[in-house]
Amino acid sequence: MKTDKKKTNPRVPQRILLVRTDRLGDVILSTPVSTAFKRTFPGSFVAMLLNRYTADLVDGHSDVDLVILDDPKEQSLFSLVKTLRGHRFDTMVLLHPTGRLALAGRLAGIPLRIGTGYRAYSFLFNRRVYQHRKNSGMHELELNLQLAEAAGARLDDVHFNFTLTAEAYQRVSQRLHRFGLSIQSPYIVVHPGSGGSALNWPADSYHQLITRLHRELNLPVLVTGTASERPLIDRVTAGIESSVIRVDGKLPIKELAVLLKHARLLISNSTGPLHLAVAMGAEVIGLYCPIAACSPDRWGPYHRADSVLMPEVSYCTNCQKEGCRYLDCMELISVDQVFALAQKKLAQPTFPAAAFVRKESAGDL
Numbered sequence: 023m024k025t026d027k028k029k030t031n032p033r034v035p036q037r038i039l040l041v042r043t044d045r046l047g048d049v050i051l052s053t054p055v056s057t058a059f060k061r062t063f064p065g066s067f068v069a070m071l072l073n074r075y076t077a078d079l080v081d082g083h084s085d086v087d088l089v090i091l092d093d094p095k096e097q098s099l100f101s102l103v104k105t106l107r108g109h110r111f112d113t114m115v116l117l118h119p120t121g122r123l124a125l126a127g128r129l130a131g132i133p134l135r136i137g138t139g140y141r142a143y144s145f146l147f148n149r150r151v152y153q154h155r156k157n158s159g160m161h162e163l164e165l166n167l168q169l170a171e172a173a174g175a176r177l178d179d180v181h182f183n184f185t186l187t188a189e190a191y192q193r194v195s196q197r198l199h200r201f202g203l204s205i206q207s208p209y210i211v212v213h214p215g216s217g218g219s220a221l222n223w224p225a226d227s228y229h230q231l232i233t234r235l236h237r238e239l240n241l242p243v244l245v246t247g248t249a250s251e252r253p254l255i256d257r258v259t260a261g262i263e264s265s266v267i268r269v270d271g272k273l274p275i276k277e278l279a280v281l282l283k284h285a286r287l288l289i290s291n292s293t294g295p296l297h298l299a300v301a302m303g304a305e306v307i308g309l310y311c312p313i314a315a316c317s318p319d320r321w322g323p324y325h326r327a328d329s330v331l332m333p334e335v336s337y338c339t340n341c342q343k344e345g346c347r348y349l350d351c352m353e354l355i356s357v358d359q360v361f362a363l364a365q366k367k368l369a370q371p372t373f374p375a376a377a378f379v380r381k382e383s384a385g386d387l
Contacts, residue, residue, distance in 0.1 A: 034063060035134065036065075037067045040056060041115065047294035051297060052117045069088040071123070075275065076275075088109075134148065139152040139153075151169050155320070184279065190276040190277050197269065211281060214290070217293055223360075224350065229258050229259070235361070239364075246281070288307070308322060331360060
């Protein structure tokens with residue numbers, strides 16, 4: 023990693039703005055940056071600029087003092103600049119690079135503005151970190167922490183310090199009670215969608231897997247997803263309604279977090295709920311496609327390499343199903359493979375959410 027430190031303000035960061043306005047998984051993998059600043063600079067004030075959906079999860083985070091909402095469709099650039107000026111930030115770390123947000127930090131007069139160095143608008147930053155994120159071979163969480171390190175913030179043990187409310191616990195308990203379950207009951211969660219962020223494992227494969235999980239392991243299976251993913255989940259659950267509990271489109275983000283925290287296992291594609299489950303300390307299986315941009319090296323469950331299954335084919339740079347000799351490479355992950363790994367995971371003792379020791383800090387590289 024190369025860092026350009028020219029024309030920077032040397033003072034210790036005290037009022038820090040972290041910018042991450044994209045998807046759920048991206049935000050989850052960015053929150054350790056707030057912990058890095060809090061640990062390195064005790065007494066500092068850390069805010070996160072987020073979109074409305076992810077803000078609900080971060081609200082109450084033990085290392086985030088303020089959540090600021092941004093929606094380009096509802097808020098003009100100059101309205102955002104006015105908001106940022108009012109908070110008198112001295113440091114901005116742009117974890118989600120967009121020209122609009124980089125310009126907002128510059129116009130707001132934030133003295134130290136940190137971002138990546140290979141963008142057309144990188145001149146708007148006065149401390150640039152030269153990362154090739156797509157082919158770095160590094161995890162997204164580690165890349166985010168590299169940007170924090172450019173301001174002097176360090177974090178050796180990664181924590182996900184989300185706060186779950188008593189109200190969320192109560193609502194999840196009530197939902198489970200309707201199906202004869204409690205929050206302490208052993209259950210599996212299956213999340214068949216990906217929100218378009220990656221290729222999905224086929225609906226029929228999920229259908230067969232859920233049937234086997236229920237019949238052979240005699241465990242309740244809850245299926246999660248967004249309201250827009252209901253047609254997909256209709257296909258996944260068709261004909262096996264008695265084997266599954268559908269909660270798709272029904273769970274606010276903190277209720278989903280509670281559900282995942284107490285699950286014995288989550289099985290899903292590469293998507294935000296997978297990272298949420300890891301953050302909650304749950305065991306997971308992630309089904310990943312061989313598109314280079316979706317690589318589990320960058321987007322896999324953090325420190326869970328043994329939780330990833332992929333088709334045994336070479337990586338491709340651009341998925342074009344019509345011209346692909348595999349037609350749908352995700353079909354090459356068999357139901358038997360996933361079921362066997364699920365059995366292995368379920369045989370392990372449950373474990374609470376804990377710190378993940380970063381590899382370079384543990385001395386094992």
